[in-house]
Amino acid sequence: MQEKKSNKLTRREAMTRLGVVATAGYIVPGLAAFSAAHASTASDASSSSDSSDSSTASGESVASVASVASLPSLPSDADITQEQKDTYEQCGEGGGSEAECLDEADITL
Amino acid sequence: MNAFDLKLRGLRAPVLVMGIEAPDRLFDEYFQNWSYDITPRSAAEPFATLVFDGERYSLKTNLATDPVPHKSPVNAICDLVAAAARQRADERPEEMCLHAACVQMGAALVVFPAVRRAGKSSLTMALAAKGFKVFGDDVLSVTSRPGAPVMGNATGSPIRLRLPLPPELPDWLVDHIDAYRGPGNQQYLYVSPPQIAHQGVQVPIGALIHLERGDDIATELLAMSPGIMLSRLLKQNFARSANADRILADLFGLAQNTPAFLLRYSNIEEAVDTLARQFQNQPAPKKLVQERPTQGARSITDIPAGPETALRQHPTALLRELGGEHFATNQTLTRVLHLNEGAVRIWKLLEQPTSETEAIEILHTAFPDASLVEIKADTQKTFGDLKDAGLVELAGS
Numbered sequence: 001m002q003e004k005k006s007n008k009l010t011r012r013e014a015m016t017r018l019g020v021v022a023t024a025g026y027i028v029p030g031l032a033a034f035s036a037a038h039a040s041t042a043s044d045a046s047s048s049s050d051s052s053d054s055s056t057a058s059g060e061s062v063a064s065v066a067s068v069a070s071l072p073s074l075p076s077d078a079d080i081t082q083e084q085k086d087t088y089e090q091c092g093e094g095g096g097s098e099a100e101c102l103d104e105a106d107i108t109l
Numbered sequence: 110m111n112a113f114d115l116k117l118r119g120l121r122a123p124v125l126v127m128g129i130e131a132p133d134r135l136f137d138e139y140f141q142n143w144s145y146d147i148t149p150r151s152a153a154e155p156f157a158t159l160v161f162d163g164e165r166y167s168l169k170t171n172l173a174t175d176p177v178p179h180k181s182p183v184n185a186i187c188d189l190v191a192a193a194a195r196q197r198a199d200e201r202p203e204e205m206c207l208h209a210a211c212v213q214m215g216a217a218l219v220v221f222p223a224v225r226r227a228g229k230s231s232l233t234m235a236l237a238a239k240g241f242k243v244f245g246d247d248v249l250s251v252t253s254r255p256g257a258p259v260m261g262n263a264t265g266s267p268i269r270l271r272l273p274l275p276p277e278l279p280d281w282l283v284d285h286i287d288a289y290r291g292p293g294n295q296q297y298l299y300v301s302p303p304q305i306a307h308q309g310v311q312v313p314i315g316a317l318i319h320l321e322r323g324d325d326i327a328t329e330l331l332a333m334s335p336g337i338m339l340s341r342l343l344k345q346n347f348a349r350s351a352n353a354d355r356i357l358a359d360l361f362g363l364a365q366n367t368p369a370f371l372l373r374y375s376n377i378e379e380a381v382d383t384l385a386r387q388f389q390n391q392p393a394p395k396k397l398v399q400e401r402p403t404q405g406a407r408s409i410t411d412i413p414a415g416p417e418t419a420l421r422q423h424p425t426a427l428l429r430e431l432g433g434e435h436f437a438t439n440q441t442l443t444r445v446l447h448l449n450e451g452a453v454r455i456w457k458l459l460e461q462p463t464s465e466t467e468a469i470e471i472l473h474t475a476f477p478d479a480s481l482v483e484i485k486a487d488t489q490k491t492f493g494d495l496k497d498a499g500l501v502e503l504a505g506s
Binding site: 009010011013014015017018019020024025026027028029030031032033034035072099 | 343443
């Protein structure tokens with residue numbers, strides 16, 4: 001391993017190593033991943049949900065079953081918070097489509 | 110229960126259909142511009158199975174473990190169309206499939222990548238009412254072959270409008286919808302105006318437009334960064350069989366060669382007029398898809414690196430820049446990565462052997478006002494992400 005003396009860097013030198021200008025501010029680094037394997041769920045064409053159908057006079061309760069069944073499980077390796085998962089599932093229970101619920105939960109697969 | 114194959118033009122695999130009497134009557138309502146055959150059940154593996162049990166329709170696709178029940182055929186057909194788009198992308202490795210609406214204006218296509226609640230279907234319907242050909246209101250298959258422009262392929266699907274219709278739609282648009290309304294339920298209405306292009310018709314793509322609909326905002330069409338547009342396209346791609354290098358290369362080429370715009374609007378009439386003024390005489394694009402070397406997938410080696418271990422950029426890692434945005438693939442080619450400016454700074458540090466601890470020191474020296482706790486957490490996560498993607502290696506290796 002190579003020894004580094006970065007603690008002796010001046011601010012100007014640090015900025016140069018980062019490739020930024022003197023007026024630049026800190027930016028939280030971020031890597032968004034678009035999965036090839038899961039791309040179909042990430043950008044699902046607007047699949048249907050039977051949410052409106054559920055509001056029948058008979059009060060037949062099929063919406064949540066149908067909608068939840070239509071929402072695919074989220075991949076376990078997608079760095080998704082529990083809050084995002086809950087939002088996704090609640091959106092599905094409310095009759096949202098997969099694309100809508102991913103968007104609602106701010107999930108990128 | 111009777112069973113037969115529904116063979117939609119453009120797809121090799123059929124749909125297995127069971128329990129539906131008079132299937133022609135059902136499918137004719139939805140597939141007026143998408144020719145199909147109904148044939149006796151064959152041994153071919155279906156990509157979807159549509160069943161009517163006398164009360165409900167259910168659709169099971171080859172990606173789902175369970176069938177999804179639907180009370181009316183409207184939603185079942187909606188899911189079937191989405192499944193067919195995915196299937197097409199799987200059957201044709203040279204094609205991608207985008208979640209987008211698309212209309213021919215002039216000699217080329219204008220593509221509207223999907224944005225939630227941005228009104229793409231209503232806008233597509235309005236453009237149809239003005240005489241422009243519709244290539245799709247929800248999905249678009251895209252062909253990217255070296256030596257030719259990037260082409261969009263018409264889906265032949267009817268336009269599907271979410272109900273209730275927005276109350277502010279102009280009369281001429283409502284009249285056009287009424288004149289060609291098809292099946293619907295409480296949620297959706299299918300409309301088949303004569304402006305829907307027949308399935309399989311190909312036209313080059315001339316413009317990419319990100320829609321932004323708001324309340325009481327002036328209509329404006331602004332140039333948009335191709336890098337931002339690429340990130341939008343990546344989000345709306347749903348080809349599964351292609352690897353990440355191929356997806357990134359194709360979409361990178363499309364975004365690089367195709368003018369990108371942001372359309373802000375509230376008033377749909379003004380939006381249509383703005384688009385017509387800008388694009389109704391647009392020429393066919395001249396830029397062609399270039400031959401490109403393909404990248405092979407590599408395994409990702411686990412790096413047992415602590416915070417003091419110096420890492421560097423992996424020599425095979427390639428960061429592509431477009432309009433100030435940076436993209437890469439992981440080494441196994443299962444993911445396309447979009448690095449923001451903060452991540453690119455750390456990537457730049459790794460041109461030289463740099464440990465996590467050193468990176469934190471450099472960032473803290475450069476940005477003394479930023480929280481050190483935050484910098485530490487961010488840097489640790491970014492190093493982890495880069496290692497997981499196989500984009501870095503041990504500096505001594």
